[in-house]
Amino acid sequence: MDFTECYGDTCSAVALAAREGKGRRVQKLIQRGFAVDVKDNRGWNALHEAAAAGSAECVRLLLPAAVNCEDYVNSLTHNSETPVYFAARNGHLRAVKWLIKGGADINRTTNELSCPLFAAVDGGYKNVVELLVRNGAEVNGTYSVSGWSCLHQAVYKGHTEIVRFLVSMCSLEAVDDYGITPLFVAAQYGHHQCLEILANAGANVNCQANDLATPLLIAAQEGHVWCVEVLLAHGADPNLYCNEDCWQLPIHAAAQFSRLSALEKLIPVTKRECDRGEGKVSPVYLAVLSGQADSLRVLLKKGYSPDAQSCRQFGYSCPLDMALWCNSWNLDSECHQTREITLMLLAAGAHVSMGIYAFALQGHVPEHLPLILEHAGLPQGDRLRELANRALAELQSASFWLPLLLKAGMDPMLLLQDKMLEEAENRVLNFFLEFIxxxxxxxxxxxxxxxxxxxxxxxxxxxxxxxxxxxxxxxxxxxxxxxxxxxxxxxxxxxxx
Known part of the structure; x- marks a missing residue:
């Protein structure tokens, strides 16, 4: 049998009248002996129809007409939905009152793990929520697939007045299957008023989900700057690590997703240990990795180092190293952004290691070496000799780097080695000999x-x-x-x- 649809000709006469809210017709049909508990192919009877339509008059007439009122008021559809569930879901206060008076089980859950209170909260029907709670609805039950409470759902939907009503009786630290509290949900979805209510009621602003993420981290990641402000005002710790490796902070999320307003709020309150500390990761890395030039500009302006620390977590020796590698595999549409980042780091005085010079000599991205030579110039002393040796090790690309190095002022005698004369291609060798x-x-x-x-x-x-x-x-x-x-x-x- 197909229960996915309801066809008009399968609905009983009483149910059809109840669906249309025709109380007098329902009364006449009952008097003529028509059954009130006939179900359609969804398992709906006349009381389900009346409750869903919000016809309190029809509900009142149907309840005493059943053979067993207690069973009838709690009759289930094929999805285990009761009449009071439909009435609550659609915000029909008077219908809910009659059903409760008739003995409705207001805590019965559906196959989808919902209940009348959860449905009323979801719809934002505060008067129905208050009625159900006064009549014993379970406020701390877990519902939905992920195990949310009614308070989770009220916060998620941003129903501020319902949240204000529930905080005095609900568990503020209830967690779902991912360890997320209602306050975390408020921060994630940007409902700062709900967040304020929860924080004022004593909810933990430093709670952590199963993956150690905090409300401040998720608010920064999503760019909800008002939530960031509320959390900080209520004592949220911007230096609480949000991963097992103990380096990720809210400032990293703000930098990675270019949430500039949140970033501006977090910079003054975040300890600078993250910038150069051993084993930590500077937020500069996150700005570079995600191609967020605007985030990088803010960080450098506020004093974050263009060099930072060696980053074993991402496998780069410094932010400039990361920028050059990212530039080598980025899509064309992203190249402008990564070039801007490279320029920004060099202009801020980023140290160019010998490894970076060597990578640029390969010419995978032809603009790297000119940029480096323009902003950082040639190394000095022994490092310059080392650069010459590194260049000769990349002799297959000498047609690219030789003119650039000589133009930058390298003494050609540093390159006058047997390897150059033996292995350089004809045109490269002739060009080089012009300078000898x-x-x-x-x-x-x-x-x-x-x-x-x-x-x-x-x-x-x-x-x-x-x-x-x-x-x-x-x-x-x-x-x-x-x-x-x-x-x-x-x-x-x-x-x-």
Whole structure:
């Protein structure tokens, strides 16, 4: 049998009259002997119809007409809904009164784990809620799939007056299956008036859900700045860790989701340990990771470090490291934001580690190295020599980095190593040699060039022969010397120009 629909021709005559609120017709049908308990394919009888329609007169007439009034008033549909449930769900106060007078079980739950009080709360019918509570409705029961109380539901719907009525009798710390209290719900959905009522009534503003999230964290995440203000005013702790790793705070949520007003409220009250503390995570990381340039701007302006601490939780050495990596895999639509973040960090003086220089040398995102060189320049001393070695390790991308490094002021002699002469592609080698004083080349390096010209992997530019005669003469002299050496040692490889 299909119980999902109700067809008009399956409804009894009495039920149809009750649905339409026709009290006189209901009375006449009863007098003529029509049954009042005939059910349709949903399990509804005439009393269900009258209660759902809010016809108190029909309810009054139907109750004494049943063979057993107590059974009739509590008759169930196929979803275990009683007449009083329908009356309460639709806010029909007079119908509820008659049903209670007739012996209705006001705490009976439906298959969907609801009850008359929960349904009235959901609908915002305060007068029905008060009537049910006065008549013994269970105010601390758990309903709905996740185990919410009536107070949870009142807060969720933002029914302020019902919340005000229930707080004096409901458990303020009732939790659902996720460890969430009514006050947490108020913070999550931005119902600051309900939040104020609960906090004033003594609800714990520092309660934590099963995942350790706090009301302040969820309010910051959702951007409910008025809820943030209420919570802070009632003693919510902005430094209470909201995860098992003991680093996540409400300020992180505000930064991650760019809730700027909430962020402004949280910065002055959050301890700066999170910014540089060992094992912590600066909110700067969350702004960078989520591509929130506006959040980052606020944090840097308020004194948060562009360097922060090494972040093992996300696997990055510093925020700039994160920004560059994020930029390398972000979608085109996000590139502008990540470029702005990179620029912001560099402009704020972010330290550029050798690892970052090395990553930029690879040229995965061509704009990285120019940005770094423009804002941070070349490293100094031993670090500059290390950069030259790192560059030579990325020789396959030398056509990208060589012009940039030389333009930035790197001494080409730092790159004058056998590896450059042996492995650089033809055009890169020619470009590099433009910056080298040929008179300073040692014989071993001339030999490398001679070998490459012989095996065809290097073709000198024409002007090397026309304008650098001395250079070419030196090469030829070296070749002649090598030929003599070859004659003396016939098993040596012969090369000449």
């Amino acid at each position: 004083h040929w008179k300073t080349l040692p014989s071993a390096m001339l030999q490398i060039l001679s070998h490459r010209r012989t095996d065809g992997t290097w073709t000198p530019r024409k002007h090397f022969g026309m304008n650098c005669v001395g250079f070419m003469t030196l090469i030829r002299c070296f070749s002649a010397i090598h030929c003599i050496y070859h004659i003396c040692t016939p098993h040596s490889p012969l090369f000449c120009w």
